[in-house]
Amino acid sequence: xxxxxxxxxxxxxxxxxxxxxxxxxxxxxxxxxxxxxxxxxxxxxxxxxxxxxxxxxxxxxxxxxxxxxxxxxxxxxxxxxxxxxxxxxxxxxxxxxxxxxxxxxxxxxxxxxxxxxxxxxxxxxxxxxxxxxxxxxxxxxxxxxxxxxxxxxxxxxxxxxxxxxxxxxxxxxxxxxxxxxxxxxxxxxxxxxxxxxxxxxxxxxxxxxxxxxxxxxxxxxxxxxxxxxxxxxxxxxxxxxxxxxxxxxxxxxxxxxxxxxxxxxxxxxxxxxxxxxxxxxxxxxxxxxxxxxxxxxxxxxxxxxxxxxxxxxxxxxxxxxxxxxxxxxxxxxxxxxxxxxxxxxxxxxxxxx
Numbered sequence: 366x367x368x369x370x371x372x373x374x375x376x377x378x379x380x381x382x383x384x385x386x387x388x389x390x391x392x393x394x395x396x397x398x399x400x401x402x403x404x405x406x407x408x409x410x411x412x413x414x415x416x417x418x419x420x421x422x423x424x425x426x427x428x429x430x431x432x433x434x435x436x437x438x439x440x441x442x443x444x445x446x447x448x449x450x451x452x453x454x455x456x457x458x459x460x461x462x463x464x465x466x467x468x469x470x471x472x473x474x475x476x477x478x479x480x481x482x483x484x485x486x487x488x489x490x491x492x493x494x495x496x497x498x499x500x501x502x503x504x505x506x507x508x509x510x511x512x513x514x515x516x517x518x519x520x521x522x523x524x525x526x527x528x529x530x531x532x533x534x535x536x537x538x539x540x541x542x543x544x545x546x547x548x549x550x551x552x553x554x555x556x557x558x559x560x561x562x563x564x565x566x567x568x569x570x571x572x573x574x575x576x577x578x579x580x581x582x583x584x585x586x587x588x589x590x591x592x593x594x595x596x597x598x599x600x601x602x603x604x605x606x607x608x609x610x611x612x613x614x615x616x617x618x619x620x621x622x623x624x625x626x627x628x629x630x631x632x633x634x635x636x637x638x639x640x641x642x643x644x645x646x647x648x649x650x651x652x653x654x655x656x657x658x659x660x661x662x663x664x665x666x667x668x669x670x671x672x673x674x675x676x677x678x679x680x681x682x683x684x685x686x687x688x689x690x691x692x693x694x695x696x697x698x699x700x701x702x703x704x705x706x707x708x709x710x711x712x713x714x715x716x717x718x
Contacts, residue, residue, distance in 0.1 A: 368449070368452060370456070371449075371452035371453065371455070371456040372452055372456075374455070374456035374459045374460060375451070375452055375455030375456050375458075375459060376455075377459050377463075378455065378458065378459045378462060381459065381462055381463060381466075382462075385466060385474075388471070388474060389474045389694065392474055392475055392476045392477075393476060395471050395472075395474050395475045395476075396475045396476040396481075399471045399472070399475070400471070400472055400475040400602045404469070404471075404472065404602050407467075407468060407469075407576070408576055408600065408602070411468075411575060411576040411577075412552065412576075415552075415575050415576070415577055416552040417552075419554075420554065420557065421554045421555070421556060421557050421572070421575075421577055421579050422575050422577060423572030423574060423575035423577045423579070424556055424557035424558050424572070424579060425557065426574070426575065427558070427572075428557070428558075464574060465573050465574070468573055468574055468576065469571070469573040469574075469576060469602075469604070470573060470604070470693065472602045472603065472604040473604040473605065473693040473694050473695070474694055475602070475604075477605075477608075478603065478605070478608040478611070478612070478708065479707070479708060482712075484708060484711050484712060484715075485707070485711050486704075486707030486708060486711065487707065487711075488706075488707055488710040488711060490641075490644050490645055490648075492710050492711075492714060493637060493640060493641055493644070493706070493710055494641065494645070494648050494652070495714065496637060496709065496710045496713050496714060497634065497637040497638060497641055497652050498652065498655070499713060500630055500631075500633050500634040500637060500713075501634060501652060501655050501656055503626075503630045504627065504630045504631045504634050504656070504657070504660055505655075505656065505657045505660070507623050507626055507627040507630060508627065508657050508659050508660050509657065510623055511623050511624065511627060512659055514659065515657040515658060515659055516657070516658045516659050516662075517659045517662075518587070518659050518660075518662035518663045518666060519586075519587045519624070519627055519659065519660075519663055520586050520587065521586050521587070521624050522586070523586070523589075523624065524555075524582075525553055525554070525555050525580050525582055525589060525593060526553070528589055528590050528593055528624075528625070529552070529553040529593050529597070531590075531620065531622055531624075531625060532590065532593060532594055532597070532616055532617070532620055532625060534619070534620055534621050535594070535615075535616035535617060535618070535619040535620035535621075535625065536594075536597065536616050536619075538616075538619035539612065539615055539616050539619060552577070552578070553578045553579070553580055553593050553596060553597060554577055554578070554579050554580070555579070555580065555582045556569065556570075556579035556580060556581055556582070558579075559581045559582050559583050560583065562581045563581055563583050563674045564674050564676055564678070564679065565678075565679060565682040565683075566671065566674075566679050566682060566683055567581065567682075567686075568580070568581050568584055568588070568592045568595075569581050569592050569593075569595070569596045570596070571596055571599040571600055576600060578593075578596035578597055578599065578600045579596070580592050580593050580596060583670075584670070585663070585666045585667055585670055587624075587627065587628055587631070587663050587666075588628060588632075588667060589628065590617055590620075590624060590625045590628035590629065591613055591614065591617055591628040591629050591632040592613075594612075594613035594614070594616040594617050594628075594629065595609045595610060595613035596609075597613070597616070598612040598613050598616070604693070605694075605695060606690065606695065606699075606704075606705075607703075607704035607705040607708065608705070608708070610632070610636065610705035611705040611708040611709060611712070613629070613632075614629045614630075614632055614633045614705070614709065615629075615712075616629070617629020617630070617632075618630070631660055631663065631664075633709050633713075634656075634660075635664065636703055636705055636706050636709060637706060637709065637710070638652065638653070639703055639706075640703065640706045683699060686699065687699045
């Protein structure tokens, strides 16, 4: 690439950034013209392009890019002048910035889901306790139905492809109730990077360039359905983590299979319990005593799983991801995952009435 082009691309970061800051002030524009407009065509095109390919093209691309970068750093970067080095980095960053926001990243700045659904995110401690108990009862009932024993954890042998297919009914209901014009086929893929993802502390991710949703297949089986649902919601164009958690839980809730419902219910229960622990530890321990031992064993299974992969680099990955989320309008960073509690409490209280 010619130096002038690299200089032009490098300098283009400034107007791109200013344009993004302007668009962030108009989430209704992004909602109507991007998330419900251009993005619907982008996802349809990417589904046709990559949906039928059995492996993750995005994962493979990342692997190739990392190898290429390492090769460039080792063999060529030291030969470049400082000016050329800056232009190489700057032009590459400018292209990535543009493609990221064009393909998916603008969804971070759409209208909040609570506003779209006319749903409050405020709640009282009493309301939180009420919904927590609702999910305890629902989770207990499902756990007994599946295992026939309140002391046994839930396990299954269903793979990611089957679970993604089985979630279709839940997503069909979700689409009818909260339609946003995006059709997402069940093309969730097993990540080729499952082991590295586990060491980094991640359950899955949506590739923002190929729009493929990938799930870590090393996870405890009972968490797979809710993880798949979460990543498919991202693919629908809901970028915020709290919204993906909430809609993923709803997709499991609306499903017709107990395994899927259980995965969503105990995810919602865990989010409610985490919040209840912060505001009323007496009620937290009271709720904990009502939960079937088999469910607690599932929770413990997850803790043991993630603890077995702890390493000195995981906090660095988490810190980087935390900063990534904050730079994309999620001010709470990684903590935003648990901010789904406001949506959960208000939606399920309304559903009960």
